[in-house]
Amino acid sequence: MPEISKRGNRMPNSPIRKLVPLAEEAIRKGNVVYRLNIGQPDIPTSPNAIEAIRSLAAKVVEYGHSAGNESLRRKFAVFYKSIHIDLDYSDILITTGASEAITLTLLTCLNAGDEIIVPEPFYANYFSFATASDVVVIPVTSNIESGFALPPISEFEKKITPRTKAIIICNPNNPTGHVYSRKELEQLRDLVLKHDLFFISDEVYRELCYDGERFTSAMHIEGLEKNLILIDSVSKRYSATGLRVGLMASKNQALLQTALKFCQARLCPPNIGQIAAEAALDSPQEYLDMVYSEFLKRRNFIVKELNSMEGVFCPVPKGAFYTMVKLPVDDAEKFAMWMLQDFSYDNQTVMLAPGSGFYFNTDLGKQEVRVAYVLNIDDLRKAMECLKRGLLAYPGRLIPGATLAGVMNGKIL
Amino acid sequence: MPEISKRGNRMPNSPIRKLVPLAEEAIRKGNVVYRLNIGQPDIPTSPNAIEAIRSLAAKVVEYGHSAGNESLRRKFAVFYKSIHIDLDYSDILITTGASEAITLTLLTCLNAGDEIIVPEPFYANYFSFATASDVVVIPVTSNIESGFALPPISEFEKKITPRTKAIIICNPNNPTGHVYSRKELEQLRDLVLKHDLFFISDEVYRELCYDGERFTSAMHIEGLEKNLILIDSVSKRYSATGLRVGLMASKNQALLQTALKFCQARLCPPNIGQIAAEAALDSPQEYLDMVYSEFLKRRNFIVKELNSMEGVFCPVPKGAFYTMVKLPVDDAEKFAMWMLQDFSYDNQTVMLAPGSGFYFNTDLGKQEVRVAYVLNIDDLRKAMECLKRGLLAYPGRLIPGATLAGVMNGKIL
Numbered sequence: 145m146p147e148i149s150k151r152g153n154r155m156p157n158s159p160i161r162k163l164v165p166l167a168e169e170a171i172r173k174g175n176v177v178y179r180l181n182i183g184q185p186d187i188p189t190s191p192n193a194i195e196a197i198r199s200l201a202a203k204v205v206e207y208g209h210s211a212g213n214e215s216l217r218r219k220f221a222v223f224y225k226s227i228h229i230d231l232d233y234s235d236i237l238i239t240t241g242a243s244e245a246i247t248l249t250l251l252t253c254l255n256a257g258d259e260i261i262v263p264e265p266f267y268a269n270y271f272s273f274a275t276a277s278d279v280v281v282i283p284v285t286s287n288i289e290s291g292f293a294l295p296p297i298s299e300f301e302k303k304i305t306p307r308t309k310a311i312i313i314c315n316p317n318n319p320t321g322h323v324y325s326r327k328e329l330e331q332l333r334d335l336v337l338k339h340d341l342f343f344i345s346d347e348v349y350r351e352l353c354y355d356g357e358r359f360t361s362a363m364h365i366e367g368l369e370k371n372l373i374l375i376d377s378v379s380k381r382y383s384a385t386g387l388r389v390g391l392m393a394s395k396n397q398a399l400l401q402t403a404l405k406f407c408q409a410r411l412c413p414p415n416i417g418q419i420a421a422e423a424a425l426d427s428p429q430e431y432l433d434m435v436y437s438e439f440l441k442r443r444n445f446i447v448k449e450l451n452s453m454e455g456v457f458c459p460v461p462k463g464a465f466y467t468m469v470k471l472p473v474d475d476a477e478k479f480a481m482w483m484l485q486d487f488s489y490d491n492q493t494v495m496l497a498p499g500s501g502f503y504f505n506t507d508l509g510k511q512e513v514r515v516a517y518v519l520n521i522d523d524l525r526k527a528m529e530c531l532k533r534g535l536l537a538y539p540g541r542l543i544p545g546a547t548l549a550g551v552m553n554g555k556i557l
Numbered sequence: 558m559p560e561i562s563k564r565g566n567r568m569p570n571s572p573i574r575k576l577v578p579l580a581e582e583a584i585r586k587g588n589v590v591y592r593l594n595i596g597q598p599d600i601p602t603s604p605n606a607i608e609a610i611r612s613l614a615a616k617v618v619e620y621g622h623s624a625g626n627e628s629l630r631r632k633f634a635v636f637y638k639s640i641h642i643d644l645d646y647s648d649i650l651i652t653t654g655a656s657e658a659i660t661l662t663l664l665t666c667l668n669a670g671d672e673i674i675v676p677e678p679f680y681a682n683y684f685s686f687a688t689a690s691d692v693v694v695i696p697v698t699s700n701i702e703s704g705f706a707l708p709p710i711s712e713f714e715k716k717i718t719p720r721t722k723a724i725i726i727c728n729p730n731n732p733t734g735h736v737y738s739r740k741e742l743e744q745l746r747d748l749v750l751k752h753d754l755f756f757i758s759d760e761v762y763r764e765l766c767y768d769g770e771r772f773t774s775a776m777h778i779e780g781l782e783k784n785l786i787l788i789d790s791v792s793k794r795y796s797a798t799g800l801r802v803g804l805m806a807s808k809n810q811a812l813l814q815t816a817l818k819f820c821q822a823r824l825c826p827p828n829i830g831q832i833a834a835e836a837a838l839d840s841p842q843e844y845l846d847m848v849y850s851e852f853l854k855r856r857n858f859i860v861k862e863l864n865s866m867e868g869v870f871c872p873v874p875k876g877a878f879y880t881m882v883k884l885p886v887d888d889a890e891k892f893a894m895w896m897l898q899d900f901s902y903d904n905q906t907v908m909l910a911p912g913s914g915f916y917f918n919t920d921l922g923k924q925e926v927r928v929a930y931v932l933n934i935d936d937l938r939k940a941m942e943c944l945k946r947g948l949l950a951y952p953g954r955l956i957p958g959a960t961l962a963g964v965m966n967g968k969i970l
Contacts, residue, residue, distance in 0.1 A: 158821035386829070
């Protein structure tokens with residue numbers, strides 16, 4: 145039998161999805177599983193998108209343009225104008241979710257063996273996309289004790305080598321909730337220009353900033369234009385993850401024309417998704433307001449609940465809909481598996497994403513999990529009750545030391 | 558400005574799509590463009606698929622399982638049973654079109670620098686997917702004069718090196734229409750087992766075999782099981798290319814589990830497409846019969862028309878809905894561009910896919926084009942009229958020599 149490829153063997157299991165078989169088994173045993181592992185909100189998809197799908201007029205579901213449907217690209221350009229981002233429709237390539245946008249960006253900008261700097265903890269699939277593209281991830285570590293503040297730029301500077309080709313950030317951040325300030329973005333711009341790097345800015349959670357944090361797009365930063373690739377998606381804003389419609393955008397046409405060749409090879413993005421996405425961009429403001437207030441409410445609830453559990457520490461995320469949480473357990477992955485395999489309370493349990501998968505050095509996340517606050521308050525309440533009881537019952541529980549508790553108390557709400 | 562990646566620069570423009578801007582311009586000038594360049598049939602999408610889209614019940618268009626929706630995978634397994642292919646649902650991974658299935662297969666089976674043997678002319682995007690994956694394409698050449706008969710196995714054998722890792726075929730073939738016989742598949746099996754290679758069989762045109770040719774799947778060939786990856790799609794069978802739903806299937810679970818890690822990274826295939834695909838698998842026999850008889854009629858029409866043009870040679874394709882055609886022109890790509898930019902008859906013109914993109918050695922296809930007979934007879938008649946007149950008017954026309962014409966006459970209908 146021929147051997148599997150080395151890159152196939154190197155590919156990590158998704159920390160977000162690897163426990164799916166255990167969750168399926170828990171459900172088969174009659175349990176309700178609260179899925180806090182994945183960014184799949186229970187919020188209804190934009191009614192405009194649903195209506196567009198149900199009203200499909202076409203008799204032939206055809207291939208579209210490889211760059212995406214022109215009408216959708218033009219509508220995105222109008223949307224960006226409304227948030228002071230100057231993009232022509234020809235600066236935009238529609239992709240099969242932000243996932244494909246990142247993969248195509250890596251293939252377009254980096255050769256095999258080139259390095260990309262990523263603040264960690266990072267969206268776990270950045271590591272997967274890099275591995276699939278034979279690109280080397282170089283992490284710059286932030287930590288939970290400081291609320292995942294961005295490390296000083298000097299830490300980034302130290303990681304630069306002749307193979308460094310790009311920096312990628314997620315703003316607002318998945319999994320930490322960090323919202324990048326204009327000052328931080330300008331510092332990164334200076335670094336990027338100094339070393340002639342590409343800058344990839346994943347802004348799919350743009351609308352979700354809390355506590356008066358103001359969102360600044362990398363597209364708002366002067367001087368970055370030719371180095372910058374914006375990543376976006378309709379998945380989160382319109383609660384439409386299953387459509388698989390995202391985009392990459394850049395003012396660097398040479399880059400986009402190269403990316404288009406990769407787009408041509410895969411023919412086109414999903415067409416029904418594009419039709420729905422185009423309608424979603426007309427979603428009423430009340431819908432967007434509802435989405436925002438739901439996530440704010442959920443964040444407030446979950447941060448308070450988590451920090452009330454003995455030995456648990458949850459910094460306050462300022463954006464997106466995730467938070468990294470430190471648990472008083474020997475190994476958060478073992479704990480997450482145990483919650484699905486061995487624990488239930490009132491026939492309910494919780495699915496968490498083990499933190500190690502969000503770090504390059506997996507040991508760093510050994511006591512952490514990522515929680516996606518994507519369920520309604522009622523479900524979140526039940527989930528938190530399960531988690532609290534699970535933590536008390538878990539055989540690998542560490543009794544929290546007084547010092548640690550003290551340090552943590554200084555950071556909580 | 559940082560440099561575009563080498564693999565980005567190496568990526569070919571799709572011969573199927575590179576002329577799109579010229580076609581758009583021709584349309585802007587008021588012309589009708591008959592698109593024979595791309596496998597986009599004008600046949601209505603399966604009514605079952607359309608109905609499923611219009612009846613969408615879900616309020617939230619969610620992420621699905623990374624392997625694809627279980628209900629769809631199970632339905633595919635039932636479908637395969639009906640054509641004597643023994644696959645469990647767990648042997649199947651749903652992908653974003655066959656395009657993604659091929660990319661994931663290459664990433665799973667081949668390292669950067671590994672070689673894949675492909676009979677040429679080949680589906681042009683095989684070369685693109687290989688380039689994107691840093692895989693080296695090694696062609697085994699067939700030629701139009703012999704009707705693209707499969708070269709002897711000894712020609713494959715000659716191309717094998719220590720880096721050879723796989724063979725890929727398309728059966729029935731895009732672009733040649735060749736249908737692989739059981740004997741040919743058994744010869745390839747012997748070669749694959751002898752050298753411990755993966756065998757990738759792209760069977761998306763399975764239902765379209767003409768003139769009594771009988772389709773044999775690589776899945777029907779004994780002994781190949783652990784080496785074989787089947788590629789499939791709903792695009793062509795149900796005229797639903799825009800859904801972007803395909804699959805890869807294998808009895809080699811280690812291979813599939815590795816491919817699943819790549820699937821997890823991109824989260825899931827398009828969900829509305831999957832719902833539609835599941836319904837399409839229940840399409841009535843009358844629909845499938847209509848599709849078949851339409852393509853048969855179109856093939857018969859187009860082969861006759863093409864061969865009636867002076868200096869044109871079109872072998873009789875035995876399957877799929879393409880044919881490679883030799884034209885009496887200096888350069889078929891220049892001719893295809895000229896047809897869009899400089900020629901029209903009665904405000905109509907024809908878009909063709911230049912043949913060179915279907916060959917590794919692009920010179921081999923310099924006088925050839927691929928014609929997709931995807932339009933109704935009425936449109937095909939108008940398209941052929943345009944082509945005939947275009948060929949007579951084209952400044953780079955070669956007057957066909959008597960010898961060449963004689964050779965060709967021996968092969969035509």
